[in-house]
Amino acid sequence: MNETFALEVKNITKRFPGVLANDRVDFNLRKGEIHALLGENGAGKSTLMNVIYGLYTPDDGEIFINNQKVEIHNPHDAIHAGIGMVHQHFMLVPVFTVVENIILGSEITKRTYLDLNTASKKVKQLSHDYGLVVDPDAVVEDLPVGIQQRVEIVKALFRDAKILVLDEPTAVLTPQEVEDLFVVMRNLTERGVSIVFITHKLKEVLEIADRITVMRRGKVVGTTTPSETSEAKLAEMMVGREVLLQVEKAPAIPGDVVIKVSDLVIKDERDLVVVKDVSFDIRAGEILGVAGVQGNGQTELVETLTGLRQAESGTITINGTIMPFQNPRVMIEAGIAHIPEDRMKHGLVLPYSVADNLVLCTYYRPPFARGIERNIRSVYDNSERLIEQFDIRTPSPLVSAGTLSGGNQQKVIVARELSRENHLLIANQPTRGLDVGSIEYIHKRLIEMRDSGIAVLLVSAELDEIKSLADRIIVMYQGNIVATVDADKISRSELGLLMAGSQVANIPSLN
Amino acid sequence: MYDLRTAAPWKYFFRRWKGVFIGGIIIFLVIIFSYIKNSAVTEAVLASAVRQSTPLILGALCGLLGERAAVINIGIEGQMLLAAFVGFLFNVWTGNLFLAVLAGVGMGALLGLLLAFMSVTLKIDQIIGGTVINIIAIGLTGYFYKVGMTTKGKLQPIPLGPLAKIPIIGTVLFNNPPITYAAIVLVFLVHYILFHTRWGLRTRAVGEHPRAADTLGINVYFMRYMNVIAGGAIAGLGGVFLTLEAVGSFERVMTNGRGFVALAVMIFGKWTPLGSWGAALLFGLTSAIQTQLQFGGKVNIPHQFIGMLPYLLTIVVLAGLGGRARPPAADGIPYEKE
Ligand SMILES: Nc1ncnc2c1ncn2[C@@H]1O[C@H](COP(=O)(O)OP(=O)(O)OP(=O)(O)O)[C@@H](O)[C@H]1O
Ligand SMILES: [Mg+2]
Numbered sequence: 001m002n003e004t005f006a007l008e009v010k011n012i013t014k015r016f017p018g019v020l021a022n023d024r025v026d027f028n029l030r031k032g033e034i035h036a037l038l039g040e041n042g043a044g045k046s047t048l049m050n051v052i053y054g055l056y057t058p059d060d061g062e063i064f065i066n067n068q069k070v071e072i073h074n075p076h077d078a079i080h081a082g083i084g085m086v087h088q089h090f091m092l093v094p095v096f097t098v099v100e101n102i103i104l105g106s107e108i109t110k111r112t113y114l115d116l117n118t119a120s121k122k123v124k125q126l127s128h129d130y131g132l133v134v135d136p137d138a139v140v141e142d143l144p145v146g147i148q149q150r151v152e153i154v155k156a157l158f159r160d161a162k163i164l165v166l167d168e169p170t171a172v173l174t175p176q177e178v179e180d181l182f183v184v185m186r187n188l189t190e191r192g193v194s195i196v197f198i199t200h201k202l203k204e205v206l207e208i209a210d211r212i213t214v215m216r217r218g219k220v221v222g223t224t225t226p227s228e229t230s231e232a233k234l235a236e237m238m239v240g241r242e243v244l245l246q247v248e249k250a251p252a253i254p255g256d257v258v259i260k261v262s263d264l265v266i267k268d269e270r271d272l273v274v275v276k277d278v279s280f281d282i283r284a285g286e287i288l289g290v291a292g293v294q295g296n297g298q299t300e301l302v303e304t305l306t307g308l309r310q311a312e313s314g315t316i317t318i319n320g321t322i323m324p325f326q327n328p329r330v331m332i333e334a335g336i337a338h339i340p341e342d343r344m345k346h347g348l349v350l351p352y353s354v355a356d357n358l359v360l361c362t363y364y365r366p367p368f369a370r371g372i373e374r375n376i377r378s379v380y381d382n383s384e385r386l387i388e389q390f391d392i393r394t395p396s397p398l399v400s401a402g403t404l405s406g407g408n409q410q411k412v413i414v415a416r417e418l419s420r421e422n423h424l425l426i427a428n429q430p431t432r433g434l435d436v437g438s439i440e441y442i443h444k445r446l447i448e449m450r451d452s453g454i455a456v457l458l459v460s461a462e463l464d465e466i467k468s469l470a471d472r473i474i475v476m477y478q479g480n481i482v483a484t485v486d487a488d489k490i491s492r493s494e495l496g497l498l499m500a501g502s503q504v505a506n507i508p509s510l511n
Numbered sequence: 512m513y514d515l516r517t518a519a520p521w522k523y524f525f526r527r528w529k530g531v532f533i534g535g536i537i538i539f540l541v542i543i544f545s546y547i548k549n550s551a552v553t554e555a556v557l558a559s560a561v562r563q564s565t566p567l568i569l570g571a572l573c574g575l576l577g578e579r580a581a582v583i584n585i586g587i588e589g590q591m592l593l594a595a596f597v598g599f600l601f602n603v604w605t606g607n608l609f610l611a612v613l614a615g616v617g618m619g620a621l622l623g624l625l626l627a628f629m630s631v632t633l634k635i636d637q638i639i640g641g642t643v644i645n646i647i648a649i650g651l652t653g654y655f656y657k658v659g660m661t662t663k664g665k666l667q668p669i670p671l672g673p674l675a676k677i678p679i680i681g682t683v684l685f686n687n688p689p690i691t692y693a694a695i696v697l698v699f700l701v702h703y704i705l706f707h708t709r710w711g712l713r714t715r716a717v718g719e720h721p722r723a724a725d726t727l728g729i730n731v732y733f734m735r736y737m738n739v740i741a742g743g744a745i746a747g748l749g750g751v752f753l754t755l756e757a758v759g760s761f762e763r764v765m766t767n768g769r770g771f772v773a774l775a776v777m778i779f780g781k782w783t784p785l786g787s788w789g790a791a792l793l794f795g796l797t798s799a800i801q802t803q804l805q806f807g808g809k810v811n812i813p814h815q816f817i818g819m820l821p822y823l824l825t826i827v828v829l830a831g832l833g834g835r836a837r838p839p840a841a842d843g844i845p846y847e848k849e
Contacts, residue, residue, distance in 0.1 A: 055726065055848075076728030091723035093716050094840070104716050105727030107709040114707050155727075 004067050006031045006194040007052070007083070007163050012061035014047055016403070018395025021047040022058070023218040029163065034185060034195045036205040039215035040238055040435040041407020042393045045198050046088055048215075049165045053085045054078040065163075079105075084156025085165040088198075088406065088433075089344070090148055094141035098134050099123055102155045126157050130187055144295065146177040153184065164188065165196045168406075170204060171433045174293045174461060175496065182208050200435050202231040202245075214238055239437040249447045252471040255284035258423050258455035259305075264314035266300045273312070274300045276479040282424070282455040287446065289470025289487065290459040293499050297479040298459045299341060302428045305457070306338045307331035308346075319423060332361050335423035339413055339430045341459075343406075347413040350402035354394050355383035357401045358416045382419075390415040391441070406433045414442055418449065425449055428459040443469060463492050463499075477501050485510060535789070538796070546679060552807075556799045557683040562757065564788075564795030565694045566591065566766075569749030570773025571780060571787040572701050573619075573742035578782060579705060580738040581718040581841040582630050583637040586622065586644030587746050588770025593648040594619040594750030596655070599761040602662045602754070612666075612690070612751050619747015622648075623740040631735045634845035645770075653763060665759035666690060690752040695788075697745060702784040714738055718839035721846040731846045746770070772822075781836040797821040 007029040014022040021044045029035050039045050050056045052063060054072040063070055065081050072078050078085075092101050103119045120136040127134050132150045140148060149169060156164055166185075170178045185195055185208065199205060205212055206226045214221045214237040221237050235243040259282050266275035275297040282288045292298055303309035305316060307328035316323045318334050332338075340346035348357050359368050359379050367378040383397035392411045394404055401412060410433065417425070427446065431439045446469060450456050460466050466473060467487060475483040475498040483504050494507050504510050525532065546553040570587045577584040584590075598615030602608060622644055629640035666688040674685040684695075705711040716724040717734045725731050749769070754761050776794060780787030801820045804812070 053726070074728065075726050079728050085726070087726065091720070091726045093720045093723055095719055095837075096716070100712060101723075104712060104724065105729050107712060109709055112708045114709060114712060 008064040010062045013059045020218050029194050032189045033210040036209035036212045037198045042405035043215040044218040079159050082162035084161025086152040088167040092140045098138050098151050099136035102158050145172045163194050167198045202234050235436045243436050243440050247443045247468045252286045254286040257281045258284050260317040262315050265312040274479050284453045286471045287450050287456040289466040289473040291466045292476035296476045337417040337422040337425045339427040341428040343409050348401045351400050353398045355397040358383045386415040424455045426457045554682045556803050559799035560796040563798045564791040565691045566749040566752050566769050567773050567776050568791035569694050570770050571777040573746035574774050574777040575782050576738045576742035579718045580714050580735045582739050583843045585641030589645035589648030590619045590622045590746040591750035591770050592766045594747035595754040596652040598751035599754040603660050606663045615751030616744045616747040620740050620744040623743020627736045627739040666756040688756045690756045698784045698788045797824045
């Protein structure tokens with residue numbers, strides 16, 4: 001007798017112009033299991049899930065629910081079949097309240113009247129049952145990402161989802177939020193929900209998955225279980241070669257001070273002081289890591305350093321010159337490269353071609369322009385060179401950046417920023433959402449930059465990343481620098497404590 | 512903003528509409544004062560304000576239904592004009608006012624369908640789509656209109672029993688012709704639909720984040736079509752108001768920019784029916800005062816300047832009192848699947 005699968009797909013093929021995103025993919029999901037889906041950026045994971053959810057129409061293939069063949073032409077069919085999906089980029093209406101977002105499309109009404117009260121009660125019941133605390137009346141745009149994600153999960157449960165697809169849910173979460181999410185996921189599987197879990201973090205996969213399927217370039221490479229495999233083996237399956245999971249670096253040889261930040265005070269949009277009297281400097285040839293849970297002032301600090309935000313007081317000095325605030329071009333020309341936190345909002349012009357995105361900071365200068373006229377030829381040549389050098393997976397330099405997979409979008413930014421003449425590189429969460437191969441690559445590049453005498457400011461919420469790359473670390477908590485330490489003098493767990501608000505005095509190794 | 516919005520909705524509401532509240536109180540006091548001084552003129556001006564505001568609020572409702580679903584409609588002017596003409600023609604041919612109103616409303620809806628087809632299905636730039644409608648309307652009405660067509664009557668005021676006898680309010684609100692009543696009813700109806708029904712929730716979702724709506728099984732294209740068509744019908748009603756209720760005959764380009772003023776009214780009303788109603792009444796009031804000043808003959812300001820009053824006031828109000836308004840996030844952007 002054949003096993004009954006909660007979900008099974010056979011022979012799914014999906015073509016985009018110039019890309020075979022899914023190539024005869026077979027995949028199955030057992031009842032109540034957590035099935036991790038791994039794969040490089042652009043391997044076709046999101047595409048496969050979008051096909052299952054009815055957002056993309058496959059060119060070929062079949063979908064089965066409980067061994068019954070189903071036709072899924074649109075999300076409505078998918079919801080009807082018990083499939084719920086939390087998308088890589090959240091699908092929430094920012095100006096709606098939590099309950100409005102949750103009921104949208106499955107509204108509860110009294111005659112014609114939208115019954116938000118009954119809905120709120122149902123939402124509260126669900127959040128209570130599954131340990132997903134959300135306030136039904138909060139407006140979504142005011143909520144931190146971690147909570148927004150809970151809203152997404154509640155949204156699926158509200159529709160009685162028996163199959164839950166989580167597309168890179170942990171990419172934007174803090175370590176604590178990831179732990180909370182895992183508790184919820186286990187809770188769900190105990191109640192018979194089956195979960196597809198997409199991530200790039202191998203540790204997480206080994207911790208929570210029952211089975212693991214790996215995709216590469218649109219094809220399934222194989223399926224395994226955590227007990228049969230290891231991080232190194234998974235990485236090799238994904239990328240097709242051995243991957244260095246540990247960064248190799250020589251001790252830093254710091255030179256002159258490149259950037260000196262003194263007594264910077266910064267306010268956010270709500271007029272609250274979010275960076276309080278922050279001072280530090282970075283020398284040529286060293287990496288300064290900024291550790292901290294998201295929302296402790298790092299974003300505003302980076303925006304000020306790159307000329308996007310005005311500071312209340314304090315100074316920024318680069319190579320001995322005091323810089324004006326709020327003038328990105330001056331900052332760029334002073335030799336600051338910037339890998340922004342939000343690649344879609346601040347890193348790329350999504351409707352522009354990859355080639356144009358690769359010259360966003362230099363398009364007005366030779367060789368990309370002569371006087372007022374652009375030199376399209378050299379823009380194109382430049383893009384071909386960088387696509388090759390940085391291994392950007394795109395069908396052509398002329399497709400719009402918006403059609404690239406998340407990881408490849410990130411590579412476009414990295415390629416643009418690292419291919420200019422720089423003194424200082426500010427990298428904010430540079431590997432968020434990237435696959436192990438790309439992370440290895442970007443880490444190597446950052447070390448190379450450092451060794452070639454560039455000062456690097458690395459902001460990251462990933463403890464491992466900070467620990468392994470930075471030479472010195474500052475920890476930010478509620479807008480203050482609570483500690484400045486040498487990277488090799490502090491352990492991962494101590495760093496975690498500082499990030500959570502512990503005092504330096506309570507950490508033995510620092511006293 | 513955060514605590515205000517969650518802790519005390521009425522406080523947040525007051526913050527948001529503070530300028531309007533204060534302005535409203537001032538206007539109210541001025542009206543009382545002027546009523547004591549000269550009741551007949553005050554009543555006449557106010558009644559005229561309500562009637563002048565009717566085509567504006569109808570146009571604004573059309574605009575906001577479209578924009579709440581992310582379709583910008585700058586063709587309101589054309590929709591009103593052609594509907595006004597068709598309504599007028601039906602009245603000439605049949606002499607049946609009810610049929611004539613229906614024909615105008617139908618014409619508006621048809622133009623709504625055309626706009627929806629251009630902007631939702633063909634994904635033409637919405638400003639161009641609206642302009643096409645305006646040009647079509649001016650061209651067709653100009654070509655087919657012949658001087659000398661006459662009608663048999665127009666819609667007459669219907670006093671609402673004892674309500675019509677209340678001082679000021681009675682004459683101003685409860686002694687009006689049918690389309691003026693309909694406009695007031697529509698304000699509350701559209702408000703109810705937009706903020707208290709399933710249809711409204713979906714409409715707003717489609718205007719803010721169509722992909723999110725799509726992932727929940729909502730048909731983005733259908734929602735946009737229906738709202739733009741409904742908006743067209745309402746604009747059509749605004750059009751026939753001019754020919755069948757206000758004037759009783761047709762003139763070339765008789766909408767005279769009301770469709771565009773309606774858009775300003777909608778923005779000043781922050782894309783809400785009640786807010787737009789307030790804005791339309793304010794504009795109607797200044798128009799009525801302007802007429803009174805011109806024909807009352809007591810002031811010696813050239814009439815061209817007095818004629819500017821409503822527009823100037825709209826600009827001042829839009830720039831100052833209104834505060835920052837946020838249009839629907841996807842406003843004007845065609846939706847692409849995949
Ligand atoms: N809407 C689209 N139009 C054109 N090409 C697309 C579209 N969506 C995805 N692609 C292409 O399909 C391929 C697979 O993309 P997909 O988003 O499924 O990757 P992924 O495995 O989810 O990667 P990541 O981990 O970076 O999210 C990529 O090469 C991408 O450029
Ligand atoms: Mg993806």
